[in-house]
Amino acid sequence: MSLSTIALAVFMKAIIPEGFGPSVRLTLGERKRPVPGKNDVLVKVHAASVNPKDWKLNLTLARAAPPLGRRLIPPLFGDDLAGEIVQLGAGVEGFEVGDRVYGMDMRLRTATLAEYAVIDTRRIALMPANTGFIEAAAVPLAGQTALQGLRKGQAGPGRSVLIIGASGGVGxxxxxxxRQLGCHVTGVCSTRNIELVQSLGADAVIDYTAGDYRQPAPGQRRAFDLVFDVTAYETPASCGALLAPAGYFISTMGHARPALRTLLSRRRNASLLRVESWTADLQTIGEWMTAGAVRSVIDSRFTLAEAQQAYERSRSGRARGKIVIAVTPG
Ligand SMILES: NC(=O)c1ccc[n+]([C@@H]2O[C@H](COP(=O)([O-])OP(=O)(O)OC[C@H]3O[C@@H](n4cnc5c(N)ncnc54)[C@H](OP(=O)(O)O)[C@@H]3O)[C@@H](O)[C@H]2O)c1
Structure with missing residues (x-):
């Protein structure tokens, strides 16, 4: 084997983040191909997706970490992946080389903006049969946040659910x-996204630009069994007039200040969500996708070399559905 062939086998194209905070630069470079641990698989990544978490965490590190800490915790971007298994860890059962899988791992090690990534098999599932890599890569973080938030808020047949931020990745x-869980769904979005949210199956839509819907007039009082705040802007207090007496308030504000966290933990039926990836949850969503009941809404698609633009789009806060990165062309 020539030296250049060995180099090809060991190195891969990957996004190398440099710097922290608003000045972070995401450039295409080369990194060592990762090696799967006992319970991991090595995946040839076909598509990855962009989540606000990456740039938010990067901003937090910029503010909090001392310069030495920053060197010890290199900024990593990319949790979601869809691709093909090319190598199995020694202890892996239930997956084969060649399987098309999707999933995510939030443990700051997956770094899916690369040609290859390692991921623990508890965090992945086989892709739904009728779904391409782009649509599958959009699902893991946002789709499981949606499922786990609704489950935490006891969403079920006949329950009325308000989803604040219905047009974004999670929403x-x-x-x-x-809708699949049998709820009566009201989505909150801006005027330009009303049609999109209706097309996703919302029974009713509230335009947040038309007035403060959180303060309904006495005759129009609404009482939702669950307010799922996907924007992470609201609190149980700001949504008090929208909640039924035993209604749940669930927020995606994953990294809340300790004081707020304590406040929420004291309130019955209010909680903050921290998403985790599980094979069973990916399979549940995958079954709905196979049945045509759930689809990925793709806001925009970028190449790996355009990762910086993809994250700028996410930071705009205006994405309609998911921003996806096609790692392999096609
Ligand atoms: N804790 C966790 O485990 C977890 C997991 C996933 C996500 N999150 C967090 O959840 C949040 C949402 O994530 P995402 O991926 O859905 O974000 P996203 O896709 O970037 O959300 C963008 C969407 O939010 C809408 N929006 C903005 N302001 C709004 C408002 N005041 N009312 C209603 N809709 C509004 C925008 O619509 P317009 O342009 O029409 O305003 C846009 O469609 C982020 O803060 C993320 O960090 C947390």
């Missing part, structure tokens, strides 16, 4: 999944 899945 677009939440509307569809809530």
């Amino acid at each position: 677009s899945y939440a509307v569809q999944i809530a």
